[in-house]
Ligand SMILES: Nc1ncnc2c1ncn2[C@@H]1O[C@H](COP(=O)(O)OP(=O)(O)OP(=O)(O)O)[C@@H](O)[C@H]1O
């Protein structure tokens with residue numbers, strides 16, 4: 001029996017590298033994903049918020065104020081010239097946030113002139129997700145200045161750091177999601193494709209005439225999927241490390257999560273292929289399953305930003321646990337959380353595998 | 366197993382190959398019950414399914430090797446390749462082979478476990494006449510090696526040439542079983558003498574002498590009861606002083622048997638044409 005499994009695996013390897021399209025999809029799909037995420041999160045201003053400032057005061061004090069905003073490390077200041085008509089500017093550039101420093105700004109700081117006040121004008125697009133962040137930063141910097149004028153010593157200072165250790169850059173947080181996603185799409189699409197193609201072209205029938213059993217076949221397919229998945233993940237890590245200084249590595253829990261999730265999704269593919277006969281429809285069905293999971297499992301968007309009912313949906317999607325588990329293991333170093341997710345994934349994998357075995361037929365119908 | 370499209374040939378052999386469950390009845394292969402001993406049977410048989418396919422991106426040799434590795438012991442793939450006369454194609458991808466070559470690879474794979482019985486389900490359907498003859502040669506080789514071959518076909522000629530025993534099947538039932546000779550003797554209508562384009566003088570004599578005649582398309586047909594008949598006919602024609610174009614003796618075929626048994630033709634389009 002190990003002989004049969006081994007020889008099926010060897011044949012799969014041969015067919016894999018001889019098929020340009022399967023090599024392409026196994027390697028290209030994850031590369032495309034990571035390039036997109038890399039471009040979004042590590043290019044440009046590195047995840048800072050843009051604020052457009054028109055400095056009408058152009059004084060020592062206003063320069064200090066802008067300097068302070070810059071030092072917050074989250075704000076990227078874009079200078080709007082003094083003579084620019086601001087409403088025209090807004091119409092042309094659609095900025096999220098515009099701050100106007102009035103011309104009397106510095107006079108407010110002349111010692112003794114206690115009655116002088118000055119008003120900063122912050123115009124902000126309320127629909128933007130960054131509106132709150134920008135507002136609060138501007139307020140906190142202004143408060144800081146107010147305190148300074150009132151001769152009050154600085155009591156509270158703020159330094160922003162990211163959750164999880166500082167050595168990670170932004171793309172590191174998305175990498176576990178990309179890995180989870182790749183595991184899911186690779187295994188489901190491969191399995192559905194192979195199962196429905198072999199049934200259609202009669203290879204299944206030929207296999208059934210040999211002593212190969214249904215269990216052996218399913219097990220081999222899952223093992224092979226695992227190989228493909230690790231090829232994809234290795235590609236992701238290599239590209240990530242080479243291009244974006246990704247610092248993540250696969251620890252044992254992450255590896256276990258990947259193994260059990262690829263068994264889980266392979267089994268799902270088996271079940272899908274069992275009920276959908278034509279290879280063309282099978283691909284569509286695979287899309288129909290993977291697509292919602294892609295978006296509702298916290299892979300791209302954090303679950304916290306979703307409405308309550310969508311979060312409830314996410315709770316029953318297997319990919320949620322894979323993404324969560326991998327993030328806990330690889331980024332947050334949260335062993336307990338990762339283990340919990342691992343247990344869920346292992347149980348789901350066993351359930352789906354058994355269903356897969358139960359519904360698959362090793363007979364002509 | 367000879368029968369027209371949809372007769373139930375594939376259904377029957379697939380039950381014997383343990384690929385399909387039967388709705389009723391009992392079937393044994395080499396004395397083993399197909400319902401209870403499927404695994405044991407699979408080790409002992411070799412199968413070429415209808416519409417056989419192997420892995421496109423494996424070579425001929427690798428495909429034979431792969432299917433061989435499913436069994437506990439296997440014949441040397443290179444030996445099989447030689448037997449099937451596939452040496453030149455041994456390292457060719459399966460997808461690049463012609464239909465006839467693919468069928469030959471299929472037969473090679475069916476032999477890879479040195480089975481006691483080989484099932485070949487319509488191995489020549491869809492092949493051109495040349496490729497069909499190549500496959501026939503292979504099947505004769507199997508016979509010479511003492512293998513039991515169970516072959517299904519809807520080509521009368523194929524059944525008659527290749528088989529020691531023929532079962533004629535139609536609508537899920539065997540209508541006749543035996544050697545082609547036996548079946549023809551039992552169900553056939555005997556030999557006939559056909560006289561083509563005889564003139565009136567001939568016809569007058571013949572009609573009187575053989576009242577059980579038949580006239581079809583200008584052919585005068587006389588059933589031959591025994592060998593002397595033919596001599597009598599020739600004498601009679603000679604004595605009539607008339608003219609005729611041709612005289613011919615036909616033996617009945619399995620096709621005739623099928624026509625007699627079912628009232629239908631076996632395969633439209635004759636034997637060398639593709640019946641699809
Ligand atoms: N003994 C039987 N009783 C009832 N139905 C049968 C029986 N044998 C076959 N059938 C049915 O007849 C149909 C055709 O059978 P099958 O495919 O075996 O024909 P075939 O002889 O192999 O035809 P072809 O030459 O086209 O391959 C199938 O739907 C099958 O279920």
Ligand SMILES: [Mg+2]
Pocket residue numbers: 374375376415486487
């Ligand atoms: Mg058939």
